[in-house]
Amino acid sequence: MKKAILFLAVALWCSGLALSQPQTRIKLLPDEERYFTVGLMGGFYFLQDQVFQDLYGKGAPFFGGEMTLRFPIREPHGMDIAAGGRTLTKKGLTSYTEEALRLRLTDLSLSLRYSYDTGRFALFLGPGIEYVTYRETYAESFPIDSTQGSQTGLHLTGGGYVHLTSALSLKAYIKYCRVETDKPGFRINLGGTEWGVGILYRFYF
Amino acid sequence: MIQERDAVFLRNRSGLFLLGLLVTAVFSFGQIHFTEVSAQFDVRGYPYFGGHGVSWADVNRDGRLDIFVKNQGTDDLLAVPDILYINYGNYFVDEAGTRGAADAYAYGTHGAVFVDLDKDHDFDLFVSTTYGGISPAYNHLYRNNGNAFFEDITSSIVPAQTTDLTTRGVAAADFDGDGDIDLYFTNPLPDPDSYNTLPSPPQSLPNFYINNGDGTFTAEYRGIDWIGFAQGVTTGDFDGDGDIDIAQAMWGPPSTVYRNNGAGHFRNVGGPIGLSVSNGEFDNGIAWADVDNDGDLDLAIVGEGRIALYRNTDNLYSRYQVISWARPIGGFHVCFGDFDNDGDLDLYLSGENAYANDGQGNFTLIPETESGLEDSLKMVDPRGAALADFDNDGDLDIYVTNKSGYNRLFRNDLNNSDWLEAEIMSDHRGYAGGIGAKLDLYQAGYVGEPAYLKGHREITGEYGYLGQDMPIAHFGAPAAGGAKYDLRVTFLDGTQRVYSGLTPGQKVQVATISPPLNLQGEKIENKALFYRETLIELTWEPNPLNDDVQTYKVYELDQGQNMLAELPATQFSYTLRNMDKNKVYRFAVTAVDSQGLESEPTTVIVNGEAPVERSERREARSLKRRL
Numbered sequence: 001m002k003k004a005i006l007f008l009a010v011a012l013w014c015s016g017l018a019l020s021q022p023q024t025r026i027k028l029l030p031d032e033e034r035y036f037t038v039g040l041m042g043g044f045y046f047l048q049d050q051v052f053q054d055l056y057g058k059g060a061p062f063f064g065g066e067m068t069l070r071f072p073i074r075e076p077h078g079m080d081i082a083a084g085g086r087t088l089t090k091k092g093l094t095s096y097t098e099e100a101l102r103l104r105l106t107d108l109s110l111s112l113r114y115s116y117d118t119g120r121f122a123l124f125l126g127p128g129i130e131y132v133t134y135r136e137t138y139a140e141s142f143p144i145d146s147t148q149g150s151q152t153g154l155h156l157t158g159g160g161y162v163h164l165t166s167a168l169s170l171k172a173y174i175k176y177c178r179v180e181t182d183k184p185g186f187r188i189n190l191g192g193t194e195w196g197v198g199i200l201y202r203f204y205f
Numbered sequence: 206m207i208q209e210r211d212a213v214f215l216r217n218r219s220g221l222f223l224l225g226l227l228v229t230a231v232f233s234f235g236q237i238h239f240t241e242v243s244a245q246f247d248v249r250g251y252p253y254f255g256g257h258g259v260s261w262a263d264v265n266r267d268g269r270l271d272i273f274v275k276n277q278g279t280d281d282l283l284a285v286p287d288i289l290y291i292n293y294g295n296y297f298v299d300e301a302g303t304r305g306a307a308d309a310y311a312y313g314t315h316g317a318v319f320v321d322l323d324k325d326h327d328f329d330l331f332v333s334t335t336y337g338g339i340s341p342a343y344n345h346l347y348r349n350n351g352n353a354f355f356e357d358i359t360s361s362i363v364p365a366q367t368t369d370l371t372t373r374g375v376a377a378a379d380f381d382g383d384g385d386i387d388l389y390f391t392n393p394l395p396d397p398d399s400y401n402t403l404p405s406p407p408q409s410l411p412n413f414y415i416n417n418g419d420g421t422f423t424a425e426y427r428g429i430d431w432i433g434f435a436q437g438v439t440t441g442d443f444d445g446d447g448d449i450d451i452a453q454a455m456w457g458p459p460s461t462v463y464r465n466n467g468a469g470h471f472r473n474v475g476g477p478i479g480l481s482v483s484n485g486e487f488d489n490g491i492a493w494a495d496v497d498n499d500g501d502l503d504l505a506i507v508g509e510g511r512i513a514l515y516r517n518t519d520n521l522y523s524r525y526q527v528i529s530w531a532r533p534i535g536g537f538h539v540c541f542g543d544f545d546n547d548g549d550l551d552l553y554l555s556g557e558n559a560y561a562n563d564g565q566g567n568f569t570l571i572p573e574t575e576s577g578l579e580d581s582l583k584m585v586d587p588r589g590a591a592l593a594d595f596d597n598d599g600d601l602d603i604y605v606t607n608k609s610g611y612n613r614l615f616r617n618d619l620n621n622s623d624w625l626e627a628e629i630m631s632d633h634r635g636y637a638g639g640i641g642a643k644l645d646l647y648q649a650g651y652v653g654e655p656a657y658l659k660g661h662r663e664i665t666g667e668y669g670y671l672g673q674d675m676p677i678a679h680f681g682a683p684a685a686g687g688a689k690y691d692l693r694v695t696f697l698d699g700t701q702r703v704y705s706g707l708t709p710g711q712k713v714q715v716a717t718i719s720p721p722l723n724l725q726g727e728k729i730e731n732k733a734l735f736y737r738e739t740l741i742e743l744t745w746e747p748n749p750l751n752d753d754v755q756t757y758k759v760y761e762l763d764q765g766q767n768m769l770a771e772l773p774a775t776q777f778s779y780t781l782r783n784m785d786k787n788k789v790y791r792f793a794v795t796a797v798d799s800q801g802l803e804s805e806p807t808t809v810i811v812n813g814e815a816p817v818e819r820s821e822r823r824e825a826r827s828l829k830r831r832l
Contacts (some may be wrong), residue, residue, distance in 0.1 A: 052734055095732035096740065096819055097780075103734060136735045143783040147735035184735050 036203045037068045039171060043196030045088055045105070049189040055101060056092035063087065064107070066171075066198065070115060080113040080124055086194075099139040105190065106133045109175075111157055122169075125158040132179050132190050153179030153191060161200070171198040237544045237551060237559050237571050239603065239615035241580040248290050248297045248604070249611035250274060255285050255313060256606030258671030261593035262319035262328040262638075265353035269294060270593045270675050272604055273306065273330070274612065278313035278337065285313045287332070291353065292595060305355040306330060306347055312337025314345075316438075318666035318673055320377040321637040322386050323420070326630065326750070327351050328638065328676070331388050333372035336395045342369040344390055362388075362414050362422045369395035374438030377666045378449040378641050379697055380427070381415065381469025384634045388414040388422065389451060391435035403457050407432045415469070428471040433457035437538070439668035441493040442643070443502045444520040447699060449641050452504065454488040454670070460506045462522075479522035485509030487535065490670035494541035495661035496550050497566035500645065502663065505552075507536045507670065512554060516566060526567060530557050532582065537670035538590040542601040543681035546623040548659055553578075555605050555670070556587020578615060585609040593675035599624040599710060601679055622710030623684050625692065628677040629664065630716040631750050633696035634805070638676040639664045639715070641697040646680045649689035649706050659690065677712070684709035702802055718796050718804040721745040721757060721777075726792055726809045728784070728816035739786035739816045744778045745794050745807065753798040762791040762808065771797075789813045 046059040064086025072078040085108045092101040111128025135148040159173025179190040243249045250256050258275035265271065269292035278285040286307035290297035301307035308314045315335050319328035327349040336342035343366040347355035376389040393412040407430035414422035434456040440449050448465040455461065459482060461475030475481065488508035496503045497516065504515040504522055511529045515522035530536075538555035545551065549562040559576045560568035573579045581587070586609035592601045600617035607613065625646065629639025644662045651657035662678040682690050692704040694715050704713050724745040731738040743759065754774040761767045769792075770779055784790065793806035 049734070051732055055732065055734055092734075094738075096729055097731050101733050134735065136733055138733060138736065141782070142733075142736070143738065144736065147733075149735075184737070186737060188734060 034072065034205060035070050036205065037066075037070075037169065037200040038203075039066045039068075039169075039198045039200030040064075041066055041084065041086060041171070041196045041198035043194060045086070045192055045194045047190065047192040049192075051095075051188070052103075054095060056090045056103060060088045060090040060103075060105075062105075062107075062194075062196075064196075066200070068200070070117075072117075076117050076119070078115045078117060080111075080115045080126070082109075082111045082113060082128070084109050086196075094139075094142075097141070099141055101139075102137040104135045104137075107131070107177075109155060111155065113157065117161075120163055122161040122163070123158075124160065124173075126156070128155050128157060129153070130155050130177050130179050134181075134190065147184060149181065149183050151179055151181040151183070151190060153177055167202050169200045169202065171200055172196070173198075236619075237561060237576050238618045239544075239559075239577045240618055241577075241613055242616045243612060243614040246295075246297050246614055248272060248614050250288060250607070251276070251285070253282050253285060254607060254609055254611070255279065255282070256588060256608055256612050257314070258316045258589045258667070258673075259591045259604050259606050259612075260317050260319050260667070260673035261591050261595070261604070261675040262673070263292075263675075264289070264319070264328050264349060265291060266327060266351075267292075269597070270595045271353070272297065272593075272595075273301075273317060273319065274606060275308075275314040275317050275332065275589075275671065277315060277335065277608070278311055280337075283311040283339075287314055287317075289353075300353075304353055305357065308332055308334060308345055310334045310342060310345075311339045312342070315373045316375040316391075316667055316671045318375050318377045319638070319676065320386055320640060320666060322346075322377075322416075323348065324635040325349075325351065326635075326637040327353075330355060331375055331377055333375045333390055334370065335373070336369040336371050340369050340395075341366070342371075342395065344370060344372055344375070346388075358420075361420055362424075366424070368393070371395060371434075373434075373436050374453070374667055374671060376438050376440045376451060378440045379634070380413065380449055380465060382448060382467060382697070383416075383418070383469075385416040385418050386636065386640070387416050387469065389429075389438065389440075390414070391438055391453065392431065394431065403433050404431060413469075427469055428473075429453075429463050430473070432473075436488065437490040437492075437507075437668070437670040439491055439493055440640070440665050441502045441663045442641070443493060443504070443517065445501060447697070449697070452491045452493060454491040454506060454508065456487045457483075459483040460488040460491050460508075462504075478520060479515065479524075480504075484511065484513045489535060489537040490539050490668075492539050492541060492669045493663070493665070494550050496541065496552075496562060496568075498549060498564070498658055498660060500655060500658055500661045503566060505539045505541070507539045507554065510534075510536055512536065512539055512552070514566070514568070528552075528554070528560065528568060528570075530554070532557065534587065537588050538605075538672045539669050540590050540592050540603065540672065540674070542592045542674070542679060543624075543660070544601055544617060544619070546600060546619060546621060546681035546683070548681045548683060550660075553590065553592075553603055555590035555672075556581055556584040556607070558582065577618070580613055581605065581615065584613060589671040590669070591672040591674050592679075594626065594677070594679060595675075599626070623682055625680045625682040625690060625707055625709055626677050626712040627680075627692055627694065627704075628712060628714050629694070630714050631719055633698045633700050633717045635717075635719050635750065639694075639696070640666060640676075642715075643695040644678040644680075645693045645695070646682065647691045647693065649691050652691045652693050652703055652705075682707075682709040700802055702798075702800055716750060716752065718754065718798040718802050719748040719750040720804040720807040721794050721796050722748050722807070724792075724794050724807040724809045726790070726811035728786060728811060728814070730786075730816040730818050732818075738782065739784045741781040741784050741790060741792075741811055742778060743781070743792055743794065743809065746777060747774075748796065748804075751796055751798070751804075754796045755799050756797045758795045758797060758803065760793040760795070760806065762793055766793070786816050787813050 066084035113126025157175040272290040274288040289301035411424035463471035490507035493502040600619040632639035
């Protein structure tokens, strides 16, 4: 959590630096143009659930993708609509018998974000919804083969872009998800903190 | 001519050879011969005499049999202590006083029985205290603390003793079949003048101490009326129905047998089974033994200058021999033991002589010049006697008490290897000694076939007149021709153990399989992220009494007994998967030996409380953080 706060502070500081600069923009991006990005993401997802941490460890790597549609309002301000997905697979051990476990979490998200794009950098922050599907597979000695299901939740995400060229950007973000399910008869917190980086390609229209 | 001379020579050689064979055969079966060694071993008793009962047992578990001698006091000499001779190999030392077994009652004791009352595999002591005019005269109970120091636990039966007693013979066995040792005692009344008075009607007095299972006893009447003064008492399963019957020597009415109904209630069946006629007015001793090797208990009744021998045929007794003697002694104790290791039980009458068995149960006097028992005939007032292999040489020695003179120890000089001994270290209920167990010796390969039965023994406490042999079954087992034997041990619950291919000249230690210890069951939650499985983990410890465990069996006890698993002897835990976390379960674990004998179960109830969480990884992390 400290890292997330630190990252956010650095991002805000960077944005402050950007705003304090003269308003002669570096024209990497065309003014007043809507654009659409697609990108590939990777990172770590740190689930909050204590049982998850006992069985699988603190975090799990994931990969995914993202599409973002940006609507400028009055440059440098704008709104993004972003949709993305990620998947992660993690192996673990049961708590007592230490038999093999395998968990797959697949996540689809849709978010509406405020964005501030200086042309060189962009920052964004906004909420969204999550749709998580899960499947946990058990060893043969277990009385059942697997458990699977899905659950929706909410998230809040923030991050920034560094525009390398007019078409290519790097992205770093943090996302806090809140997803809980009690379908097995007990509560599981699938939420957590997602740290990710990605590379995006931009289309203008 | 030369050929004729050679032929004569050869005939003569053949004759010599046959004679040699005959001589060899005679000596190979051994001769009954004893040497009196009481002074050498310092076991002659005290100068004030008074010896009555005698019991052999290894009270300090050092592998050597010790002697307990009961002494009676007199009006002239009160408070005669009992004697506990501890066997130190080459000598004995009386340590009754220091070890807490010297009865302090003024008029002394008569009978006693060593028996493991508390399953701690040592011999505790039940001693009869005989009223002589000073109250209270209660029977005493001593607990052996494991190394032959005795604690007086008479308080456990004192509540049952409300009157002074004139007890003579005592007995110990699981009479009611409930798994613990009960006690029986004769003459549950104080009046010594009643010796010659027959009660009318018979008195129904509490003469059993029934074990409550918690270390206490309750005095109960169980069907044995006081019908006259009783002397010696013995126990055995004369009718082969699997429970312990009682035989009792009587003054006045005929000595008799009480049949057990299986639940520890007795009925006098003396008349119906052939004991309706009294042999004389005063019977002192009574003994059961299989003298004809047919697998049942024949009977001997001693008193009035004769031993009456009864053969058991289909649980009916018929008198077939009466042994009399010329010396004017009343006759008290009769011992049965295979003194010459020839495979049948011989007989010794206390203070008299030995008699050889012809193999059919017919006894012939062995002159004292042959038997070496001259000193036996010199005893003034011989009383109890008991047999033991006190020098561990494989033959039976005799200790005889003397009311009016020194006691005697007769060492058997046989010293051959034609014997087998079986010591029950732990019976089906975990008791040492195995009172009530039956031991049958067969020719190897023929277990259970009557024609090949070589000896039948039943472990008992006192028998005859206040004598208790060593709690080890001794068999004569001739080794000629490389003979081998199979030993079958049948415990009171019917379970059996068979020891096959035994070579003569050894002692077999019999131990039934004892249940595992400290069985525990715990519900544990085994977690996946999306699944919670309730496990039940059963754990137990091996029983140190067991040396032959092959497997453990795990049962669930739920409307019956459902075996869940059979596990190797090295495994002491078992995990049940996917259990109901709210249900109450009951499990049992048994141990099984190499012969398939299964122990009593150890049980555990696993309650319906929530399963506990346990994760070694989490605990390891927690420990790491703390460090």
